[in-house]
Structure formats: C-alpha cells, structure tokens
Amino acid sequence: MGQTENGAVGYFLDTKDYIEECWCQGQTNLQYFEFKLPDSVAASFVAVVPHGRVWGGDGCVLTPNHKILWDVSREWDTSPASHSVFQQTSLPKCTYIPQTVAVLSKIGCNNYYHWMFDVLPRVHLLRLSALSIEKYIVPHPLAPFQLETLIALGIRREQLIEAGADFHIEAERLVVPSLPLEAKWACDFVRSQMLCKVRRFRPHSRRLYISRENCIGRKVVNEPELLAALAPLGFEKIVPETMSVAEQVAVFSQANVIVGPQGASFTNTFFCRPKTHIIEFMAPTFFITATEKISSYLNLNYHRIMGTSQHNPNYINGEWYWHGLDNIIVDLEDMMRLISTVV
Secondary structure, three states, X not given: OOOOEOOOOEEEOOHHHHHHHHHHOOOOOOEEEEEOOOOOOOOEEEEEEXXXXXXXXXXXXXXXXXXXXXXXXXXXXXXXXXXXXXXXXXXXXXXXXXXXXXXXXXXXOOOHHHHHHHHHHHHHHHHHHOOOOOEXXXXXXXXXXXXXXXXXXXXXXXXXXXXXXXXXXXXXXXXXXXXXXXXXXXXXXXXXXXXXXXOOOOOOOEEEEEOOOOOOOOOEOOHHHHHHHHHHHOEEEEOHHHOOHHHHHHHHHOEEEEEEEOOHHHHHHHHOOOOOEEEEEEEOOXXXXXXXXXXXXXXXXXXXXXXXXXXXXXXOOOOOOOHHHOEEEOOHHHHHHHHOOOO
C-alpha cells in the first residue's frame, strides 16, 4: 500500500469501525445512523464525519487522519490496499467547504444502471437520517438523466457540487450514506419515487424492443432481421437514451413484453408492472444477472436468450478490450419460439 502527500495513509474496511474508534478516543462529534431495511445485503447507514474529505470523481472518502473508508469508496475488482488513491504521488489542493455536504458519487455512476441502483437510493438513507443537507457531491459532467432524477427527488440544481478527476474537498460536516449494493429496498425506493411523477395513460399492453443502435458495443448484429420478425407482432423499437427519464418510466410501465440486448436500459424494468415478460439477449462472453435480479424483486417473468458473441469490430487492433463490448447474434428461431409462448 502506498502513501500520498497530504493524501491517504491507510484504510478502514468499514465506516463503523472508524466511527467507533473515534468514539473510544472521546470524539463525540461524529454521528452514525444505522437502519434496518428489508432484504439488505450489508449494513445500511449514514455517517457524519466532521472535516471528512472527498477525492476524485468517484467519491473516495478520506477521514481527517488520512484513511479511506473502503466500504463507501470501492473500486472495480480491487482490494482496499490497491485503491487508486494510493497510486497518487500527491493529491490536488484541498478546498474547504464550511457546510454540511453529502456524498452521492461513486465509481461507475455515470452509467444509468449504477446511477439508478447505487446512487439514488442513497438519498433515501439521507432522508431517514433526518439530517439537513446543504450540498451534494455528484459526478462531473452531470448528465441530463442525472439532473432530472435528482430534481425529481427534491434536490435543487444549486445544491450540487460536481466532482471531476481533480476534485478534492474538505467539508465542515461530511455526510456519508452507505452503498445499497443492489438491495431490494433500493429498487423499491426508486420505483416509488419515479412512478408517482408519471401519469400512465395507456393500458398495460405495449410491446417494446430496446435497441442499442447508438451504443459503442453489445449491439444486436442481425437487428434489421429481428425487427422485421417482431413488427407483425406489434413491437415498437425504442432507444431509451434518446428519451427523458420520465418518458422511459412511462413507456416501461405501459409494457407487457420487453425484448432487447442486455444493457443499462433494462434498469427501467424497475417501473414494470408485475407479470411483465422480460426477454433479454445475452452474449456468453459477458454474463450479467442484474435484470434477472430486478425481475425477481418485482415479480416479472424473466427469460434469457443466449446468443453468439461477436468481437466488436471497432476494437480489433487495440491492446485493451472488455467483453462487455462484444456484439450479439440472436438466433431468430429461438427468439420467435419463445415469443410465441408469451404474446
């Protein structure tokens, strides 16, 4: 484990360990609220860390004694000791904010799925704490869908502090909610908060095909043939990233069958009615169970069609590659055989 100038010199695996250590040392100005939420996979809490710091765009939380709180500062596939903060020779100059500031940012939160499932539920924990929050740390640049959902939850634009790679602040009171880790309560919270903003005019009868035509990977290679087969059955193609969140909430709540390749847009199954049929195409080289998990939470009828992987042609000569970019070839006979059982 490395050390950075005015940066990190160690870590606590759990925020509660840090709080209890401070209490044992007679520091009574720290607060810790723990909540008993249904189906939690880990402790659900809000901690108040006076003079806590946040570094970078992924919401890395540092204590006044220069240790990271690992459980709220996780990175992809790393151990605490290999956190990227320890790879820095120094950190940017720290800016002091004399206010109560809550951390919302986390790694990956510019992705729609991680924003909806990992970030927005932290607002629920902040509400449960009944603390008065003056500012919120969010990623930079803030995407339209992120701003729309924050406003829907009652957070004003002027309360947001956008954090990029060179971000480094110390707050008078840093408020740190735990990560929900895809618990059912997180799904239920976002569903309840967003559905109540949308008036659902149409019956539960729409048939949707989710296209990834604007994405850099995980596209359906034979999508034209697939759409031609689905059109006579009344399926309409949608491209969710071209829609507002309110529009996505509405259209998913009106559907009774949804078909498409695995991707963040399936997060919108949060808003489906029970018994909606979800048919997800997947590449064998990139197997993710997120949509299946959401379906189990909400009593949706989940179906998977395993296609054939195709290496993304835009990355043939590059040294770096991630199999989440693999495109998918769907067997049309398999698809139509399954669809015939649900429509």
